[in-house]
Amino acid sequence: MMNLSWCVNNTNTSCTVDxxxxxxYVPVFFVGFLVNAAALRAFIAMRSSWTDTHIYMLNLAVADSSLILFLPFRIYDAFCSLPKTYLCTFLIYTHFINMYASILTTTAISVQRYLIIRFPMQARSWRKKKETAFAVCLFIWVLLVTLGAAFRKDNYPNNLWTCYERCKDKPLNPLFIVLLVFLGFLAPLVIIVFCSSQIIWILLKDTDKSEEKKSSIGIVTANMVVFIVCYTPIHIAFVVNYFAKVPEDWRLNHLPAHVYLLVSEWIAATNCCFDSVSYYFLLKRFYL
Known part of the structure; x- marks a missing residue:
């Protein structure tokens, strides 16, 4: 990400990419801001009737909103280039902590939905469901902030090429890559696919083909597809970039693997807009 004066005097492809x-990111910010602001407003308005589902959804909305609110820094950096300071370290970790908070909260929601559908009678008698949901959400944030603090030096200014891009000749800690890919994505992916598939199968077997159940099948399927589409590319990119060979002139050109990483980061960020589908189905009764 070069500054504007550099771009005016050069035709390097990196300027076009930046x-x-x-x-x-501009439409992602505006759409994400509007839908998440509306969701947060609705959650606050109905706080007296919250269930455990509302707590999980509120946590998802908070994670998405936090990611969205810091996108203007990334947009500004793309055009004007922020200086490499510890603010950049904070912005990078804020972005990814919120992204993984969204991933893990979506996983928790999938498990909760599965347990309710699979064990409906027992679910009605479960106690302290709201307290459990709050504890799960708190655990997610504590875990992610702890991991971010433990690996903070990986994104210190001396390891950055620009505010949002690492030096390509300084790969991330391999343990960090393993945690991101396996704990942050593959494990949630397996859980979400299993729970969603089981929910769809159980609802399809039910002889009651009400519109509500058809809607439930649709939203579960949509959430699973959106999760796979949004988060698979970026985790492939993490692995590819880690093993990609770095040429001597890496500072002058964006490598294909790195361009793929930038595109996949954008795709992952769009999930903040797609989560609004879940909010709609949860809150439509409140509005209507």
Whole structure:
């Protein structure tokens, strides 16, 4: 991400990539801001009737909103280039902590839905469901902040090429990559696919084909597909970039693997907009 004066005097492809980044994140910010602001407003308005599901959804909305609120820094950096300071370290970790908070909360919601559908009678008698949901959400944030603090030096200014990009000749800690890919994605992916598939199968077997159950099948399927589409590319990119060979002139050109990483980061960020589908189905009765 070069500054504007550099871009005016050069035709390097990195300038085009950076400009496209800035332009691509603008609609994500505005759409994400509007839908998440509306969701947070609705959650606050109905706080007296919260269930454990509302707590999970509120946590998802908080994670998405936090990621969205810091996107203007990334947009500004794409056009004007922020200086490499510890603010950049904070922005990088804030972005990814909120992304993984969204991933893990979505996983918790899938498990909760599965347990309710699979064990409906027992679910009615479960006690302290709201307290459990709050504890799970708190655990997610504590875990992610702890991991971020433990690996904070990986994104210190001396390891950064620009505010949002690491030096390509300084790969991330391999343990960090393993945690991101396996704990942060593959494990949640397996859980979400299993729970969603079981929910769909149970509802399809039910002789009651009400519109509500059809809607439930649709939302569970949509959430699973959106999760796979949004988060698979970026974790492939983490692995590819870690093993990609770095040429001597890496500072002058964006490598194909690195461009793929930038695109996949944008795709992952769009999940903040797609989560609004879940909010709609949960809150439509409140509005209507």
């Amino acid at each position: 400009t496209l980044q800035g332009l691509a």
